[in-house]
Amino acid sequence: AQSVTQLDSHVSVSEGTPVLLRCNYSSSYSPSLFWYVQHPNKGLQLLLKYTSAATLVKGINGFEAEFKKSETSFHLTKPSAHMSDAAEYFCVVSEGPGTASKLTFGTGTRLQVTL
Amino acid sequence: EPEVTQTPSHQVTQMGQEVILRCVPISNHLYFYWYRQILGQKVEFLVSFYNNEISEKSEIFDDQFSVERPDGSNFTLKIRSTKLEDSAMYFCASSKTGAASQPQHFGDGTRLSIL
Numbered sequence: 001a002q003s004v005t006q007l008d009s010h011v012s013v014s015e016g017t018p019v020l021l022r023c024n025y026s027s028s029y030s031p032s033l034f035w036y037v038q039h040p041n042k043g044l045q046l047l048l049k050y051t052s053a054a055t056l057v058k059g060i061n062g063f064e065a066e067f068k069k070s071e072t073s074f075h076l077t078k079p080s081a082h083m084s085d086a087a088e089y090f091c092v093v094s095e096g097p098g099t100a101s102k103l104t105f106g107t108g109t110r111l112q113v114t115l
Numbered sequence: 116e117p118e119v120t121q122t123p124s125h126q127v128t129q130m131g132q133e134v135i136l137r138c139v140p141i142s143n144h145l146y147f148y149w150y151r152q153i154l155g156q157k158v159e160f161l162v163s164f165y166n167n168e169i170s171e172k173s174e175i176f177d178d179q180f181s182v183e184r185p186d187g188s189n190f191t192l193k194i195r196s197t198k199l200e201d202s203a204m205y206f207c208a209s210s211k212t213g214a215a216s217q218p219q220h221f222g223d224g225t226r227l228s229i230l
Binding site: 029031032034036041042043044045046049051052090094095101102103104105106107108 | 150218223
């Protein structure tokens with residue numbers, strides 16, 4: 001069975017400082033991992049994905065994540081936070097085999113960006 | 116960029132009534148999904164659908180739930196006799212293939228309120 005643990009329910013950073021959102025996963029197979037972002041009253045937008053190619057994955061809006069198998073982690077980072085980054089972030093795992101792979105979500109991390 | 120659209124954005128229904136949530140997946144996608152997020156809880160998988168039949172369903176997806184692709188564009192979720200605990204945000208998603216590595220694209224959700 002697959003699962004995801006997001007270690008922080010709430011992270012607050014100042015604008016212009018680095019962002020670190022932590023995620024650990026558990027999977028029986030070689031996992032595919034994703035980060036999604038949800039802005040208020042909006043849907044879930046894909047930020048980036050890891051699918052067994054490069055372990056450092058770059059996404060939209062300057063975000064990136066590093067897959068570390070030895071630590072079963074997939075932390076999300078950004079060098080410099082912007083006010084528009086304030087949102088809820090979800091770490092997500094998907095694993096096969098299966099006809100239609102389902103996603104398993106973490107509990108989410110709410111990112112607050114202050115001036 | 117193509118997107119998944121969901122209607123209505125907010126649905127208020129009396130307990131015991133039937134409700135239909137509608138989704139238009141991305142046009143060249145073949146796999147369709149419903150997820151839900153109860154307020155304050157994580158996003159949960161409900162059902163996946165491919166080739167006009169259910170591929171997988173969760174324990175949540177009991178006999179009161181059904182899905183249908185009535186025509187070439189719509190994908191619907193029906194709840195036959197709504198309960199208070201069905202109040203949640205319901206998300207539709209679609210993907211090109213069912214592979215674990217394939218990202219799922221989400222709509223903005225339908226907020227269902229059961230009175």
